[in-house]
Amino acid sequence: MTSVNKEASMLPSTSKEAAVYYGAYNDLPEEVNKYKEELGIEKPAQNVFVESFLRRTVTSKRRVDQEIRNILSAKAIVMDVVKPKKVPTETSMKQRKSLTAKERRQLKIYDIKPDHQKYTIYEPLHYLWKDYIRDYLQILPEKGFNKQTLEKLLKADYHGCIIKVTKSKCPSYVGTTGIVVQETKNVFKIITKDDILKTIPKVNTVFCVEVQSLLVTLYGNHLRRRASERSVKKFKSKPTIDL
Missing domain, CATH: 2.30.30.210 (Ribonuclease P/MRP, subunit p29)
Known part of the structure; x- marks a missing residue:
């Protein structure tokens, strides 16, 4: 009873909105079904058009369906140039580190014995x-x-x-x-x-x-x-x- 009420609340209220709603979510016409085999569309799924495009454009034999799925499921790629962070080593830290004026005074570097x-x-x-x-x-x-x-x-x-x-x-x-x-x-x-x-x-x-x-x-x-x-x-x- 609750699920019916939820679905009913999601339906459009006016007739104009209802026409747009049903027109957007209806199945494709039967005339388009004959192009499914040419486009490589087997079943409606996420990234189906991208998969069919990759199958038609990638000519390398090494690119199998599993590799295509791995590419599609990968994380977002940053298109900007990102420099890898350099991990400071002990030698580089020793070279870059310099004594402050306070440390020089404490060590008495400039004091004449x-x-x-x-x-x-x-x-x-x-x-x-x-x-x-x-x-x-x-x-x-x-x-x-x-x-x-x-x-x-x-x-x-x-x-x-x-x-x-x-x-x-x-x-x-x-x-x-x-x-x-x-x-x-x-x-x-x-x-x-x-x-x-x-x-x-x-x-x-x-x-x-x-x-x-x-x-x-x-x-x-x-x-x-x-x-x-x-x-x-x-x-x-x-x-x-x-x-």
């Missing part, structure tokens, strides 16, 4: 720096510096240079002299003749450097970059405000 904080160790480095700055600037002491040479001084590397603090907003830094052993964006780390490692900030500090018997004044505010970045930077001429 107390045994290496001796002035005599870095004296050979200073002699190398003197050869480097002479070849880099290519100046004659009697002619002095020109504008191009001054720009080169801002781009030069000062590792191994003997540097002296002449002015600073912190009076305790004034007069400190030593060999530059490390340079970062904002500080110079120098080793004095007393084998003491001191960190001198560049901000609001004026340094003095001897280059081929000529004294050069360097403003720390102009050097607030790493040595590698400073070598490729184009500096603009700006007025210098003294401390």
Whole structure:
């Protein structure tokens, strides 16, 4: 009784809807039955037209009915190019992984050990720096510096240079002299003749450097970059405000 009511509720209510309903779901005319054998339609089933099309178009003998059914029952094929995901290996993870700034500080990579904080160790480095700055600037002491040479001084590397603090907003830094052993964006780390490692900030500090018997004044505010970045930077001429 319940099934009859369900079927009755699914039937169209108006006569116009009923004509469309019965016309859409009626069997094919008898005239079409004679083409069933040519089309390869044996029984109504899902994908029957696709199967008949494949039988008529696929000429390879290896394509049997079972393979056609496997193709039809396969999953949807993505037509876009999908790159397979690469499984990261241990070697690739080691190569790509780099230490963060926090991890470097924890491991103390850039800290100089107390045994290496001796002035005599870095004296050979200073002699190398003197050869480097002479070849880099290519100046004659009697002619002095020109504008191009001054720009080169801002781009030069000062590792191994003997540097002296002449002015600073912190009076305790004034007069400190030593060999530059490390340079970062904002500080110079120098080793004095007393084998003491001191960190001198560049901000609001004026340094003095001897280059081929000529004294050069360097403003720390102009050097607030790493040595590698400073070598490729184009500096603009700006007025210098003294401390």
